[in-house]
Amino acid sequence: xxxxxxxxxxxxxxxxxxxxxxxxxxxxxxxxxxxxxxxxxxxxxxxxxxxxxxxxxxxxxxxxxxxxxxxxxxxxxxxxxxxxxxxxxxxxxxxxxxxxxxxxxxxxxxxxxxxxxxxxxxxxxxxxxxxxxxxxxxxxxxxxxxxxxxxxxxxxxxxxxxxxxxxxxxxxxxxxxxxxxxxxxxxxxxxxxxxxxxxxxxxxxxxxxxxxxxxxxxxxxxxxxxxxxxxxxxxxxxxxxxxxxxxxxxxxxxxxxxxxxxxxxxxxxxxxxxxxxxxxxxxxxxxxxxxxxxxxxxxxxxxxxxxxxxxxxxxxxxxxxxxxxxxxxxxxxxxxxxxxxxxxxxxxxxxxxxxxxxxxxxxxxxxxxxxxxxxxxxxxxxxxxxxxxxxxxxxxxxxxxxxxxxxxxxxxxxxxxxxxxxxxxxxxxxxxxxxxxxxxxxxxxxxxxxxxxxxxxxxxxxxxxxxxxxxxxxxxxxxxxxxxxxxxxxxxxxxxx
Amino acid sequence: xxxxxxxxxxxxxxxxxxxxxxxxxxxxxxxxxxxxxxxxxxxxxxxxxxxxxxxxxxxxxxxxxxxxxxxxxxxxxxxxxxxxxxxxxxxxxxxxxxxxxxxxxxxxxxxxxxxxxxxxxxxxxxxxxxxxxxxxxxxxxxxxxxxxxxxxxxxxxxxxxxxxxxxxxxxxxxxxxxxxxxxxxxxxxxxxxxxxxxxxxxxxxxxxxxxxxxxxxxxxxxxxxxxxxxxxxxxxxxxxxxxxxxxxxxxxxxxxxxxxxxxxxxxxxxxxxxxxxxxxxxxxxxxxxxxxxxxxxxxxxxxxxxxxxx
Numbered sequence: 001x002x003x004x005x006x007x008x009x010x011x012x013x014x015x016x017x018x019x020x021x022x023x024x025x026x027x028x029x030x031x032x033x034x035x036x037x038x039x040x041x042x043x044x045x046x047x048x049x050x051x052x053x054x055x056x057x058x059x060x061x062x063x064x065x066x067x068x069x070x071x072x073x074x075x076x077x078x079x080x081x082x083x084x085x086x087x088x089x090x091x092x093x094x095x096x097x098x099x100x101x102x103x104x105x106x107x108x109x110x111x112x113x114x115x116x117x118x119x120x121x122x123x124x125x126x127x128x129x130x131x132x133x134x135x136x137x138x139x140x141x142x143x144x145x146x147x148x149x150x151x152x153x154x155x156x157x158x159x160x161x162x163x164x165x166x167x168x169x170x171x172x173x174x175x176x177x178x179x180x181x182x183x184x185x186x187x188x189x190x191x192x193x194x195x196x197x198x199x200x201x202x203x204x205x206x207x208x209x210x211x212x213x214x215x216x217x218x219x220x221x222x223x224x225x226x227x228x229x230x231x232x233x234x235x236x237x238x239x240x241x242x243x244x245x246x247x248x249x250x251x252x253x254x255x256x257x258x259x260x261x262x263x264x265x266x267x268x269x270x271x272x273x274x275x276x277x278x279x280x281x282x283x284x285x286x287x288x289x290x291x292x293x294x295x296x297x298x299x300x301x302x303x304x305x306x307x308x309x310x311x312x313x314x315x316x317x318x319x320x321x322x323x324x325x326x327x328x329x330x331x332x333x334x335x336x337x338x339x340x341x342x343x344x345x346x347x348x349x350x351x352x353x354x355x356x357x358x359x360x361x362x363x364x365x366x367x368x369x370x371x372x373x374x375x376x377x378x379x380x381x382x383x384x385x386x387x388x389x390x391x392x393x394x395x396x397x398x399x400x401x402x403x404x405x406x407x408x409x410x411x412x413x414x415x416x417x418x419x420x421x422x423x424x425x426x427x428x429x430x431x432x433x434x435x436x437x438x439x440x441x442x443x444x445x446x447x448x449x450x451x452x453x454x455x456x457x458x459x460x461x462x463x464x465x466x467x468x469x470x471x472x473x474x475x476x477x478x479x480x481x482x483x484x485x486x487x488x489x490x491x492x493x494x495x496x497x
Numbered sequence: 498x499x500x501x502x503x504x505x506x507x508x509x510x511x512x513x514x515x516x517x518x519x520x521x522x523x524x525x526x527x528x529x530x531x532x533x534x535x536x537x538x539x540x541x542x543x544x545x546x547x548x549x550x551x552x553x554x555x556x557x558x559x560x561x562x563x564x565x566x567x568x569x570x571x572x573x574x575x576x577x578x579x580x581x582x583x584x585x586x587x588x589x590x591x592x593x594x595x596x597x598x599x600x601x602x603x604x605x606x607x608x609x610x611x612x613x614x615x616x617x618x619x620x621x622x623x624x625x626x627x628x629x630x631x632x633x634x635x636x637x638x639x640x641x642x643x644x645x646x647x648x649x650x651x652x653x654x655x656x657x658x659x660x661x662x663x664x665x666x667x668x669x670x671x672x673x674x675x676x677x678x679x680x681x682x683x684x685x686x687x688x689x690x691x692x693x694x695x696x697x698x699x700x701x702x703x704x705x706x707x708x709x710x711x712x713x714x715x716x717x718x719x720x721x722x723x724x725x726x727x728x729x730x731x732x733x734x735x736x737x738x739x740x741x742x743x744x745x746x747x748x749x750x751x752x753x754x755x756x757x758x759x760x761x762x763x764x765x766x767x768x769x770x771x772x773x774x775x776x777x778x779x780x781x782x783x784x785x786x787x788x789x790x791x792x793x794x795x796x797x798x799x800x801x802x803x804x805x806x807x
Contacts, residue, residue: 033503111547112770133565378635380635387639387653390638396675396680421543432537443508450501451501456502461803
């Protein structure tokens with residue numbers, strides 16, 4: 001025989017559970033737009049009959065269950081999707097960073113505009129044609145000089161812009177490394193808090209949400225891997241080494257030891273482990289994108305150094321090939337040379353071979369800057385006895401070099417410039433496409449994740465109605481029992497009273 | 498699949514962004530009138546158009562070179578025509594003077610005229626184009642021909658008794674212009690050595706001796722011999738004139754071809770680089786319609802929730 005008031009207790013658990021469920025629904029609706037929030041659900045089970053272990057059944061009614069028991073508030077989350085998302089996120093952020101950087105460079109290399117390297121190169125070559133046509137005209141010579149100066153200053157400008165950009169990326173490496181440390185430290189801190197919280201047996205749902213969000217952010221910067229120990233401790237690894245081992249942080253640092261191909265100095269920020277200065281292996285994420293833009297010097301690992309290197313090759317070829325022919329020729333006699341015609345004059349400054357010619361220091365030889373008469377158009381010395389002012393044979397020899405398609409290393413000047421530009425265009429376009437594809441992939445993963453974990457207002461409202469009805473029904477059960485007892489206690493056995 | 502409102506919102510936002518992107522791209526194309534706004538828009542087209550640009554640039558330069566070369570040739574041709582008329586006039590005078598009916602006084606008069614022609618010859622041979630001497634080889638700034646003590650000097654070398662090797666070497670001073678790709682050059686000038694000839698029988702020397710003969714009242718048959726020499730010189734001169742003419746024709750033909758080429762290449766360049774405004778406008782209208790449709794669809798889907806119907 002069960003207790004008289006057993007039914008009240010059963011109905012009460014229903015009231016409590018519904019109220020609890022309404023609270024959870026309220027929490028979900030409140031956080032519908034909170035970034036990183038995972039929807040929560042109340043876990044309930046039905047209570048077994050309150051009979052204990054007896055040898056015989058006391059009565060039939062005793063097998064009625066004891067109502068509902070509230071077990072836990074659960075998160076609905078798929079760990080596997082989290083992993084997939086974070087992996088794709090690293091690649092997406094890498095490609096995004098790379099594309100943004102390459103697009104910046106591309107905007108600079110607007111080779112179809114009127115002020116492009118190709119254009120100034122063509123104009124410079126044309127001026128040599130005019131020189132061959134009119135080797136004696138001062139105006140024509142001055143034009144060669146000014147077009148050449150335009151070419152050198154344009155290349156200097158591009159070199160300057162590219163190295164400025166590289167410096168920005170170098171600073172960005174430092175900032176991103178700091179950001180990795182910051183996030184990793186927060187994760188280590190959260191690990192500690194979560195452990196303390198969960199010691200009671202509760203689940204720290206909302207703290208876990210925060211930690212997951214941090215892992216998402218971290219995966220965008222560097223390609224992390226992570227695992228949970230059986231006891232629930234979280235370890236985050238980067239390049240095979242622990243970045244976070246439960247509550248301990250394995251911090252990163254930057255050391256100014258990285259080789260800069262642009263300056264030849266060891267001055268770039270290198271990402272290392274703070275504890276032993278060992279290099280960190282980074283293969284994806286926005287930090288990798290930044291590193292590639294700063295350091296990339298192959299066609300596959302395209303970055304600023306590759307582009308600058310290509311420009312340097314062009315500049316070196318220009319200086320070497322044109323100087324070789326130009327220095328064979330003879331200049332126009334002028335007051336600056338005491339009225340004599342001289343030979344052995346370089347067109348571009350080769351700094352006596354002391355430093356390599358680069359797009360950054362590319363300039364005309366001082367003699368050419370002094371006077372355009374020092375442009376050697378003649379292949380013969382011009383003297384009072386041998387008036388060969390109109391000799392244009394050396395100008396033609398220079399034109400032969402300009403038109404040549406068999407220059408060592410670059411084949412042809414204009415052809416090489418076209419290759420530089422089209423390689424850049426292809427890299428940018430490739431990177432853009434890859435980035436687009438990766439973004440689609442990432443948004444797919446994100447959609448699968450939200451599909452499972454995201455809050456649906458409609459669903460919550462429907463649940464809210466359900467819980468409301470359940471609550472009302474449980475309350476009605478109590479009312480009904482109350483009426484039944486009222487009948488029993490107050491109105492029974494009063495016949496004839 | 499379970500669909501949540503934030504999924505719908507994300508999809509909507511990312512598609513809306515894509516639509517805006519294409520609007521932006523079309524807008525940039527239309528307003529800049531450039532099909533390739535950024536070089537990565539069409540790397541293959543970019544490669545072609547850069548090569549076409551180089552080609553157009555070359556053609557423009559070669560056309561300028563041809564114009565310049567034409568000026569030189571025309572000037573040389575004109576001067577040679579003038580020299581030719583000098584020879585003709587001298588030839589006629591010699592024929593007249595060689596007849597026995599002419600009196601010594603008249604021959605003196607003819608001699609004076611020949612002397613004038615002889616000096617005129619030097620003048621014409623020193624003719625200039627844009628302040629450059631056309632018959633001086635590489636010597637374009639100083640007068641190539643100079644008469645000193647009755648002797649004609651070309652670039653400082655005695656045309657009669659000078660070193661024959663040195664004189665021959667003067668012929669190498671060809672003023673050349675690059676007129677086609679691959680370094681194809683055309684020689685546009687005639688050197689003084691070719692123009693007047695060297696040794697005893699240079700044109701100046703002939704006229705000088707003719708003058709002396711007329712002054713000395715030489716016999717008719719001796720004078721008649723000069724007529725033959727002059728005829729020979731004239732045929733040489735005519736040969737050079739027609740040579741110059743032929744070169745002018747070749748240059749003109751090349752110039753015409755370059756004009757056609759420029760037209761063709763510019764067309765290719767325009768096809769790659771320029772925007773077909775009508776097409777872009779059509780595409781823009783289409784993109785705009787898609788954008789507006791996505792906005793209105795988004796507004797309808799996002800607005801209502803279950804709450805609106807309870």
